[in-house]
Amino acid sequence: MATDYFAGMKRPSIADGLDSPSSPNNPLAIRSNPLSTKLSSVLSASYADSDIRDALGLLDKRGIQNSAETRRQLRLDVQKEIIDSNGEIIREFGHVADQLKRIGATIAALNQGCEEMKRHISAAHQETAPVLEEASELLKQKEHVETKEQLLNAFKAHFILSEEDVSILTSTAEPVNDHFFAVLTRAKKIQNDCEILLGTENQRLGLEIMEQTSKNVNSAFQKLYRWIQREFKAxxxxxxxxxxxxxxxxxxxxxxxxxxxxxxxxxxxxxxxxxxxxxxxxxxxxxxxxxxxxxxxxxxxxxxxxxxxxxxxxxxxxxxxxxxxxxxxxxxxxxxxxxxxxxxxxxxxxxxxxxxxxxxxxxxxxxxxxxxxxxxxxxxxxxxxxxxxxxxxxxxxxxxxxxxxxxxxxxxxxxxxxxxxxxxxxxxxxxxxxxxxxxxxxxxxxxxxxxxxxxxAQTAPIDLGPPDFLQEGLKQLTAIMKTYETSFTAAESREADFESTLVESFDPYMKAAQGMVEAIQPPESAIFKINCLLAAISSLAPYKFTNQRVAKLQSFVAEHSKVLTEHQYSYFRSKSGLEPLLAALGPLTNSPEDIATISASEACKPEVLTQASQTLDDFLPSALMDAMENLKLLQSSKLIREITEEAAEKFCDDFEQVEEKLLAADESVEQNEGPAGSTQPLRALFPRTSGEIRVLLS
Incomplete structure (x- = not known):
């Protein structure tokens, strides 16, 4: 703890200050001004000042007691210590000065040595300057040579094939493997890149490299060609x-x-x-x-x-x-x-x-x-x-x-x-x-x-059916058509392509059958033709590629059927006894003049007309069956019925015309002679009606 150096001193108070010597009311103020000033300076000093605190700390370290003797000797002791310290410092600086002198002498010697070295260096520099210039030029030349060497190595690596690569390309002892193809690819690239060399001023190099590379590439292709031939054998x-x-x-x-x-x-x-x-x-x-x-x-x-x-x-x-x-x-x-x-x-x-x-x-x-x-x-x-x-x-x-x-x-x-x-x-x-x-x-x-x-010598069969050779030909044709049906001919051209086969395998038989008709009288000839045509249609119809030929044959059947229809129609007219009436009344028109002549005609005489009526009555019950019997050799019952029905229909139409004209003739006679005339009506002699005829022939 710091010693209180002012322990015995009484600190002035505010009241004391009122009567202090420095007070203006005090008559001693003027005379005691320095003391007052000092006192004021002491009193105004702050004990918190760092200098004072340091000074007090030093005093405390010395262990000085606060006494009057100590306070009197303190200044002297401090001054003595300062003088001793300054003397010590001076002695130390003396040593430093001696050292500095020695250092100065050393530096002077060094400066002298440096100057000497500068002179030697300057002389050496003058002597080595040409050598250095020559060395610098040599280094530049070396760098240039190294650059050229690098370019040359790069050029050789890119454009020149090594001996080993040339051997791989051209030697038959070397295998054809991935290495061969890699070298060949490189050689072909060299060929292409040689075009760049040909674009430079020195074209000789490009030509020589291209010539050599081309020779190697051609040899490589020859080697590859022979190798492939050997491989193909095995x-x-x-x-x-x-x-x-x-x-x-x-x-x-x-x-x-x-x-x-x-x-x-x-x-x-x-x-x-x-x-x-x-x-x-x-x-x-x-x-x-x-x-x-x-x-x-x-x-x-x-x-x-x-x-x-x-x-x-x-x-x-x-x-x-x-x-x-x-x-x-x-x-x-x-x-x-x-x-x-x-x-x-x-x-x-x-x-x-x-x-x-x-x-x-x-x-x-x-x-x-x-x-x-x-x-x-x-x-x-x-x-x-x-x-x-x-x-x-x-x-x-x-x-x-x-x-x-x-x-x-x-x-x-x-x-x-x-x-x-x-x-x-x-x-x-x-x-x-x-x-x-x-x-x-x-x-x-x-x-x-x-x-x-x-x-x-061929003759038609007794039953007027297709002859044996035609049936045999149709069997062959059926076998041919079955074979053709399995072919891969295009659908749109199948029928046209098969037409030539029909010409060879079908038409000759039909023509041969046609030649046999000359010895047959109608209507048997028409029946024979239709039978042959029906047999042909039966063989051809199952196959689509014969549709046109079947249609053509059916048209022929229709033509020959007309002949038979006319024959049946003639049969109805002749066997029914109406032929004289139809021949007499057919040319007449419905004019009154023609109608008036009917009663007087030979065919309408009572005995003739009565006989015709009787003949008709005898014919009608079995007329249809008898007519169909005429076509019994025709090998199609359906066609027989159709032909007979068509002929019967024509006969009924004719009978209607006869009936109409007989009625018209009776009306004409009745108008001329009156109801009480002596002439017997024609309808009484020929009582059959068209309705009855149609019923009986249906």
């Missing part, structure tokens, strides 16, 4: 997983259309030989080398059945063609766009091929057409064997229906192969030729049959 198209490397090689080789086409030609020849050998094995059960194949049943075992034999051969070829096409599609068409791009690029690289393509309107690569052409070439050898075998079958069999069935079978497969291979193919041409040959054989056989019929 290629198994039945394997669904065909090597992707072959597909990639073909895409790349397409950039050389001449090599690509040559490769396809080689492939087609190889596949043609393979398929021909397979077809020979399927036919005989023995391979071309003489090895027997017990796994398959030889097709030639069914050679005794021509239709099955031909069908089995065509089915085998269809199956082989479909399999071949699917395999080739996986090999070529799966990357058709890439092949098209490669061939287009190759045409640009081979201007002679490009000029040839310009003369060909179909210069653009069509993957589907190329596939069809290649497949057709593969089966060309099989097509030749097929053409020979089926040709032998056609020529060695003389059955008319068999020839037509073979032609229809060939037509079916021709349409099938046209959808599979297109319209322009060797196989399709072979099938077309074979179909035409079968149809020629069919027509020849038909003409021979008709000629043999014409050479024999």
């Amino acid at each position: 290629l198994n198209l039945e394997n669904p997983q065909i090597s992707s490397s072959i597909r990639r090689a073909l895409r790349v080789l397409a950039e050389r259309p001449s090599l690509f086409q040559s490769c396809l030609d080689f492939f087609a020849e190889a596949r043609e030989q393979v398929l021909s050998d397979s077809f020979y094995t399927a036919l005989t059960g023995t391979s071309a080398n003489g090895d027997e194949d017990s796994s398959a049943k030889p097709i030639e075992l069914v050679a005794h059945d021509p239709l099955r034999y031909v069908g089995d051969m065509l089915a085998w070829i269809h199956s082989a063609t479909v399999s071949e096409r699917e395999a080739l599609e996986a090999l070529f068409i799966s990357d058709g766009d890439e092949l098209a791009k490669g061939i287009q690029a190759g045409r640009e690289n081979e201007p002679w091929n490009h000029m040839a393509d310009e003369q060909d309107s179909s210069s653009n690569f069509d993957g589907l057409k190329a596939l069809n052409d290649l497949t057709d070439r593969d089966v060309a050898g099989v097509a030749r064997v097929l053409r020979q075998r089926i040709g032998q079958v056609i020529q060695s069999h003389e059955e008319t229906i068999m020839a037509y069935k073979i032609a229809n079978l060939l037509n079916f497969y021709r349409l099938t192969f046209s959808k599979l291979l297109g319209d322009d193919s060797i196989l399709l041409d072979s099938l077309t030729t074979l179909e035409e040959s079968a149809l020629r054989q069919f027509r020849a056989l038909m003409r021979d049959n008709v000629a043999s019929l014409q050479g024999e």
Whole structure:
């Protein structure tokens, strides 16, 4: 705790201040002004001042007691301590001054050494300046050389193939793998980039690089071409997983259309030989080398059945063609766009091929057409064997229906192969030729049959039915139409296409039957014709592709039916006894003059008219049955009834006219002679009415 140095002192109060010496009311104020001032200064001092507080803290640390002696000695002690401190400081500064002198001497020595070094450095700089300039120039030249070296390395890396890469491209000992294709791609890129070098001033470099690179690229394509040929020899198209490397090689080789086409030609020849050998094995059960194949049943075992034999051969070829096409599609068409791009690029690289393509309107690569052409070439050898075998079958069999069935079978497969291979193919041409040959054989056989019929004396059957040869011809025609119905001919052209068959297999028989009519008298001739026509219609009607011919035959039936209707009508007129009346009254009109002459006519005499009435009464009960009996040989009861009813209707119409004129004649006589006339009415002699006639003939 701080010592209270003013403990014995009395602090002035406000009351004391009133009588203090400094008071203006005090007469001693003026004389005691310094003391008053001091006192006021002391009293006005703030004990909270930091200096005073520090001073008091120092006094407290010294442990000084507040006494009069201490207060008197305090100033002296403080001043003494200050003097001692200042002396100590002066001594210390003396040491510092000595050190500074030594430092100054050291600095002077250093300055002298620096000056000496500056002189040596200046001299050395003057001596090394040319060397430094030369070194700087050399460094610049080095940097320039390094830049050129980098450019050269970059140029070599981009435009120059290494010996290893050249060996990969050209050496047959190196495999054709991904590395080969990568190097080939780089070489082709170098070829394209050489065009940039040709645009610079130094074209010699570009020409040399392009020449060397082109030589390497051509060697690479030759290597690739030979590799593909070797792969094709061992290629198994039945394997669904065909090597992707072959597909990639073909895409790349397409950039050389001449090599690509040559490769396809080689492939087609190889596949043609393979398929021909397979077809020979399927036919005989023995391979071309003489090895027997017990796994398959030889097709030639069914050679005794021509239709099955031909069908089995065509089915085998269809199956082989479909399999071949699917395999080739996986090999070529799966990357058709890439092949098209490669061939287009190759045409640009081979201007002679490009000029040839310009003369060909179909210069653009069509993957589907190329596939069809290649497949057709593969089966060309099989097509030749097929053409020979089926040709032998056609020529060695003389059955008319068999020839037509073979032609229809060939037509079916021709349409099938046209959808599979297109319209322009060797196989399709072979099938077309074979179909035409079968149809020629069919027509020849038909003409021979008709000629043999014409050479024999033919007479109409007693029942006036269709002759045997016509019935046999219609049976053949039915078999032909059943066969044709199963064909794949377009619906809109079926009838037109079958018309030629009708001309060969139907018209000759109808003409032969027509020739037999000359020896028959009517109405039997009309009955015979209608019977033949009805038999033909019955055979043709079930098939839609004969509608026009059936309609034509029905029109012929209608014409001949008119002849029979006229015959029945004549029968009704003659057997009913009305022929004299109809002959006499028919020319007369309804004029009064003509009506007046009826009563006096020969046909209307009482005895004649009475006889006609009696004849009519005798005829009417069985008239309809007797008339139908006249047509009993007609092989259509419906047609007999229709013809007879039509003739009876015409007879009833005539009877109405006779009745009307007889009534008119009676009225005329009654008007002239009166009701009491002596002449007997005509209606009394001929009492039948038209209503009765219609009832009896219905």
